[in-house]
Amino acid sequence: MNNQSDLAFLRDVATSGQHAPSLSGRHFLWWGGLATPALVGHWAIISGLAGIPGSFVGFVWMAYGIIGLIGSGLLAKSLHGKPGSGAVNNRAEAAAWRSVTxxxxxxxxxxxLAMALGRGDAILxxxxxxxxxxxxxxSFSVTAQLGGARWMHAMAILSWLASGIGLTLVxxxxxxxxxxxxxxLLAIIPGVVLLRQEPATEAG
Incomplete structure (x- = not known):
């Protein structure tokens, strides 16, 4: 994708009164696809189903973090040349999700650290x-306000509900x-939807 074609794409988007399509779908799928089995693994360990010591939970999340960050960096490189990657809404959305991370x-x-210092409890x-x-x-709310799909407003509400309801299960x-x-619900499904809506990479 060259600068002229990218500018032409953004100009067409602007003149039509729209925002560039979101390019975050692959990141949603990557992190959601890693977090889901990690969470299930965590459950299997602490519930006794896996039959291994609870200390192995730490290894699960260490692997999640290392693999996740490496893969996320590679995904970021794969977006080079995507139409709309320089659009304001995509730059702001990427910044919002980096802030979440x-x-x-x-x-x-x-x-x-709190646990290591003896000032916390495992419930943390x-x-x-x-x-x-x-x-x-x-992040969903910010993305929606920047011109994201209407369903992102609903995703923001569902995210906050998940946070509140989850507190009852601590x-x-x-x-x-x-x-x-x-x-x-909040990462994998939106990831599939957004990935399907990504514009194709143009050669040149």
Missing amino acids: WTVTAYALGAV FDTIPLVAFGAYGL GTPGLYLFAAAAVG
């Missing part, structure tokens, strides 16, 4: 997916099955 990462590391880890869902809601293994189902 770093917010949840900072919170999770804080929980680990149960609140991490709830913080993530709250942050999802903010301290139980069921929280992680609930969170896995919520990720499927």
Whole structure:
């Protein structure tokens, strides 16, 4: 994709009164596709179904973080040349979701540090997916206000509901099955929809 064709694409979008299609679908699918089995694995370990020590939960999430960040970087490179990648709404949406990632990462590391210092309780880890869902809601809301699809308003509301409802399950293994189902609804399904709506990459 060359600069002229990209500018032409953005000009057509602007003159039609529309916003460039969202390019976040592949990231939704990647992170959602990783988080869902990680959450189910967490549930299987702490419920005793997996038959392995609870300490293995840490390895699950360590692998999730390392694999996720590597894959996310590769996905970002795959967007080079996509029509609309320089559009304001796509740049702002990408910034919003990066903020979600770093917010949840900072919170999770804080929980680990609190435990290491003897100033926290294991229950802190149960609140991490709830913080993530709250942050999802903010990002969906921002994206919707920037011209995203109408259904993103509903996704924002569902994200906040997932955060609140999940709080009633804190301290139980069921929280992680609930969170896995919520990720499927809030990340995997939107990812499929957005990926199908991506414009094709042009040669040149």
